[in-house]
Amino acid sequence: MLLIKTSKELEQILDRHRQNGASIGFAPTMGALHLGHVSLVRQAKEHGQLAVCSIFVNPTQFDDKNDLAKYPRTIGQDIDLLVAAGCDVLFLPEPDEVYPADFDFGFELDLGTLDKTMEGAQRKGHFKGVVQVVKRLLKIVRPNSLYMGQKDFQQFTIIGHMIKVLQMPIELVVCPILREPDGLAMSSRNVRLSPEARQLAPMIYRALLQAKEDARTLTIPEIKSRFQEALNRPEFSIDYFHICNPDTLVELQDIHDHPKPVAIVTVKLDGVRLLDNLFFN
Numbered sequence: 565m566l567l568i569k570t571s572k573e574l575e576q577i578l579d580r581h582r583q584n585g586a587s588i589g590f591a592p593t594m595g596a597l598h599l600g601h602v603s604l605v606r607q608a609k610e611h612g613q614l615a616v617c618s619i620f621v622n623p624t625q626f627d628d629k630n631d632l633a634k635y636p637r638t639i640g641q642d643i644d645l646l647v648a649a650g651c652d653v654l655f656l657p658e659p660d661e662v663y664p665a666d667f668d669f670g671f672e673l674d675l676g677t678l679d680k681t682m683e684g685a686q687r688k689g690h691f692k693g694v695v696q697v698v699k700r701l702l703k704i705v706r707p708n709s710l711y712m713g714q715k716d717f718q719q720f721t722i723i724g725h726m727i728k729v730l731q732m733p734i735e736l737v738v739c740p741i742l743r744e745p746d747g748l749a750m751s752s753r754n755v756r757l758s759p760e761a762r763q764l765a766p767m768i769y770r771a772l773l774q775a776k777e778d779a780r781t782l783t784i785p786e787i788k789s790r791f792q793e794a795l796n797r798p799e800f801s802i803d804y805f806h807i808c809n810p811d812t813l814v815e816l817q818d819i820h821d822h823p824k825p826v827a828i829v830t831v832k833l834d835g836v837r838l839l840d841n842l843f844f845n
């Protein structure tokens with residue numbers, strides 16, 4: 565695996581591969597990698613692509629500087645995981661490579677309803693930062709395919725919208741959520757859970773599975789109330805639980821208003837925000 569730190573060098577190397585006919589698959593990450601991230605790289609390899617992964621903890625998407633400071637950094641272990649997954653190139657830039665002196669921080673994309681809800685409503689400026697960094701990384705890497713996880717549902721929906729609006733010639737591949745054996749969605753933040761909280765955390769996925777089952781017979785208010793009951797312990801605080809149209813992220817009034825509703829949840833447990841989601845069909 566090549567480890568590249570400057571955008572110029574990365575552009576040159578990828579140009580050479582493109583000239584030799586390579587197709588490029590790209591997985592942007594913030595590091596503290598786990599098997600969920602690795603699955604994105606593996607998919608690129610399965611599709612016969614040159615797999616490029618980036619690790620960059622993007623300061624512009626953190627509204628909470630404390631969260632940024634506490635974000636886990638495990639670069640040695642990350643490199644081992646990527647090598648084992650067959651990653652071809654790791655891009656590990658410093659902030660001034662991603663945001664050079666002439667960078668236009670003012671750029672804003674009209675995201676319509678997509679960023680007015682859930683993470684967008686809870687974390688001011690978060691998706692402006694995400695769009696900023698992914699747009700910049702896509703300009704450097706110019707991949708054929710972009711690999712993102714279903715786990716960050718609103719994130720991949722917004723990036724899909726950006727690709728469409730900006731007419732970027734990139735295929736977005738959304739990869740399934742990888743889970744721990746007990747059902748907890750893998751996340752870099754899971755390492756911050758205390759042993760007690762880690763024991764409780766799988767209740768979130770179990771509550772989602774119950775909501776899916778409930779959706780066969782109950783109304784949305786009933787499903788929501790049973791979901792809250794399932795997590796009704798002092799350790800949990802539900803930031804939001806939405807049952808949405810997966811394309812617009814608008815909350816459904818009636819479960820039959822869309823053939824493939826998605827339930828999206830963020831729960832705070834032990835001071836850690838845990839995201840998860842599940843399609844009902």
Ligand code: AMP
Nearest residue numbers: 593594595600712713715716741742750
């Ligand atoms: P992050 O480093 O958390 O920004 O995540 C980088 C990419 O990995 C994003 O596209 C995430 O959606 C994806 N990802 C994170 N967790 C998982 C998971 N458990 N399963 C699959 N993909 C994931």
